[in-house]
Amino acid sequence: MTAPLDDDARAAALPELGRAGWRAVPGRDAIRKIWEFKSFVEAWGFMTRAALWAEKLNHHPEWTNVYNVVDVTLSTHDCDGLSELDLRLARRMDALAGPEARVHLDHSEPVEDLCSARARAARGAGGAPG
Numbered sequence: 286m287t288a289p290l291d292d293d294a295r296a297a298a299l300p301e302l303g304r305a306g307w308r309a310v311p312g313r314d315a316i317r318k319i320w321e322f323k324s325f326v327e328a329w330g331f332m333t334r335a336a337l338w339a340e341k342l343n344h345h346p347e348w349t350n351v352y353n354v355v356d357v358t359l360s361t362h363d364c365d366g367l368s369e370l371d372l373r374l375a376r377r378m379d380a381l382a383g384p385e386a387r388v389h390l391d392h393s394e395p396v397e398d399l400c401s402a403r404a405r406a407a408r409g410a411g412g413a414p415g
C-alpha cells in the first residue's frame with residue numbers, strides 16, 4: 286500500500302512543482318500539467334520516454350495526447366491521492382519534456398490548494414488527512 290503524502294511533504298514538494306507548471310485538479314487530490322510540443326512526433330517521443338519510466342517506477346499517468354499536446358494527470362490510485370510516486374514521476378516527466386515544450390498554465394488550480402487538510406476539505410478533494 287502506497288502511503289499518501291502528509292501536509293509537511295506536500296508543503297516541501299508541491300510549490301516547486303507549481304512553479305514548473307503543475308496544477309491541482311479540481312475535486313481531486315491530483316496534479317495536472319499540459320505540454321505543447323513542436324510536433325506530434327515530439328509529443329509521442331516524450332510519451333514513449335515517460336512510459337518507460339512509468340513502467341520502471343510501476344506508477345502510471347492518466348494522460349491524453351491530441352496531436353502535439355500531452356495532458357498529464359498524476360495521482361496514486363492505491364491511496365486515492367498524491368503519494369511520493371507522483372512527485373517522482375512529475376519530476377521525471379519535467380526532465381524528459383525538456384525546456385523546449387510550451388507549458389499551458391490556464392487550467393486547474395494552484396497546487397498550494399492541496400497543501401493543507403482544510404484547503405483540501407474546502408475543495409471537496411480526497412487526499413490524506415492533515
Ligand SMILES: C[C@H](O)[C@H](O)[C@H]1CNC2=NC(N)=NC(=O)C2=N1
Pocket residue numbers: 343344345346360361362363364
Ligand atoms: C498492480 C500494480 O502494481 C498497481 O496497480 C500500480 C500500477 N500503477 C499505478 N499507477 C498509479 N498512478 N497509481 C497506482 O496506484 C498504481 N498502482
